[in-house]
Amino acid sequence: MIKMKNIRAMCLSGLFLVAAFANNSAFAKEPVSKSFVGSSAIGQHDTTAYHLNKSATKGEKRFAHEWKGAKWHFATAEQRDLFAANPDKYSPAYNGFCSNALTLDEGLIRTDGTVWHIFGNQLHLFFAERGRVRWVNGDYDKLKKEADDAWKIELARFK
Secondary structure, three states, rough: OOOOOHHHHHHHHHHHHHHHHHOOHOOOOOOEEEEOOOOEHHEEHHHHHHOOOOOEEEEEEEEEEEEOOEEEEOOOOOHHHHHHHHHHHHHHHHHHHHHHOOOOOOOOOOOOEEEEEEEEEEEEEEOOOHHHHHHHHHHHHHHHHHHHHHHHHHHHHOO
């Protein structure tokens, strides 16, 4: 006969297996360009400020919002709430990874939020100014398609 103690142990073992499976890469979140320490997205820049103020503005920790496993910082509580209500509208393309690097098959290159450009309504971040210039002077539709295709490949690695 199975003792109650053994049943509890089996249940706990089952819970650990479920937890391990849930943490498996099959359930991994999309990657976000964030710092190694503190998980701050895009160099703590306020992603709404690019759209609203046309500037790269540092956010404050007290106005942080957790999204996609990263801490997104904002200059004001109002801007944080604006992002929280519609993150897809304000978040950068490719979750803040360098748009240009994706087109060059360089993979997911982190950005710090200082080199940027808005194409249409979409914020794109770049590792270096030369990448931004390449996009501004290049065929945007072609570059975007190349980056989109590379992004899909990168995302597949997290599934």
